[in-house]
Amino acid sequence: MKISSRELKKRAKQKLQGNYGLCVGVQLIINAIISIVLVIMLFAGLIAGILGSGSIYGLRGNMAEYIIFIAIVVVSMILMVVLVSLFTPGTLKIYLNISENKPVHISDLLYGFKNKPHKFIGLNLIIFLIAMVWSIPYYVVLVVAGITNYIPIMIVLLIITYLLLLIGVTITSLYVAQSAFIFVEAPDKGIFRCLKESVEMMKGHKGSLFYINLSFMGLVLLGYCSFGIAYLWIMPYMYATLTEYYNELKPKLIPNPEVYLCDSSYESLKNQEF
C-alpha cells in the first residue's frame, strides 16, 4: 500500500467533519443497549445468588447455585456476541457511506438486523472460535499446572503458551480484519469466501494494519483518563480510519468494463455504424 497511515488519518478526520453528531449518537446508542443488557444480566446474577443461599457472595453456595451463575455468564456472553455481531455491520455501513460521501441515516445502524443477520452472527462466531483455538494450549497447561501445584517448568510453559495465545489471536485478527467490510458490501457472499478474501487482501499488509492499530494507543489511554467519555469521539475516528484503510486496500473495480475494453482508436470509431 502506497499511502501512509498519517494520510489515512487525515482523510478520516476530514470525512468525519460535520458527521460527528451522527457517529457519536450511534456509539451512544450501541453502548447504551449493551450496558442495559449487561446490567440486566448482573441483576439476574445477583438475584440468583440471593435466592440461592441468602447471601450475595454465595461463599457457601451449592452446586445448583454455581450452575445458575455459570449459565448466566454464558448467556450474557452469547448475548454480547449476538448484539455486537448485529450492530457492527450497521456501524461499518455508516462509515462506508461517510467514506464514499453518500448520505448517511441513523437507520443504517439496523443494517445487520435487516440483511441476513444469521450470517453476520455466523461470521463473528467463526472468528471467535478461531481465536478460542489459540487459547486451548494455554488452558491445558493451566489445568496441568494447577494439578502439579505450579512447579517452575509449568510456569515457564504457562508464559510461553500465553505469548502464543497473544500472538496467535493478533495475527488471526489481522488476517480476518477486512471480512466484516467485505460482508457489509456484499451480504450475498458466503462466510468462508469473505474470510478467504480478507486473508488474500491482508497478505503483505498485516504490518501496516498493526501499526495503525498501535498508533491509536495514545488516544485509547486518553479515553481511559476521561473515564470512557472520550471514546464517543475516539471510536468513530478509529472506525473511519479503518474504513479508509479498507477502501485503499480493496481491489479497484472498473465501473463499466465495456467502456475501457472497447477499441477507442480513431479508425474504429470511424468504422463504427451508428
Place this chain on the structure above:
Amino acid sequence: MDQDNQMNLDNPSTYQPPLKDKQNNMALASLIMGIIGIVTSCCCFGGLIFGSLGIVFALLSKTKDRFEGNAVAGLITSIIGLVFTVIVFILLVGTGLLDELAAGGAF
C-alpha cells in the same frame, strides 16, 4: 461574448468575497474543555476528564497539515489542566489529606 463578459464584470452581484475557512467546532470544543479543565483541576477527576477530552478534541480537529489557533490554545490549556491535576493529586497524597477526605472530611 466580449459584451457578456463586460456586463458580468460590471455587475456588482457577481462579486464574491474570498472564501474563509469554516470554523472548526472540534478546535473550539477543545479550547472550552481546556479552560474548564484548568478551572476544575482543583477537583482531581474534573481536571483529568476535561483535560483528556480537550487533548482528544484538539487532536481530532487537525484536518490539515497544522493545528488551528483554537486547537493549539485548547491543547495547551488541556495540558496545563492535566499538570495542575497531577500537582493537586500529589499535594493531596503528600499532605495526607486524601485519607482524611476519604474518611469523611478534611476540615
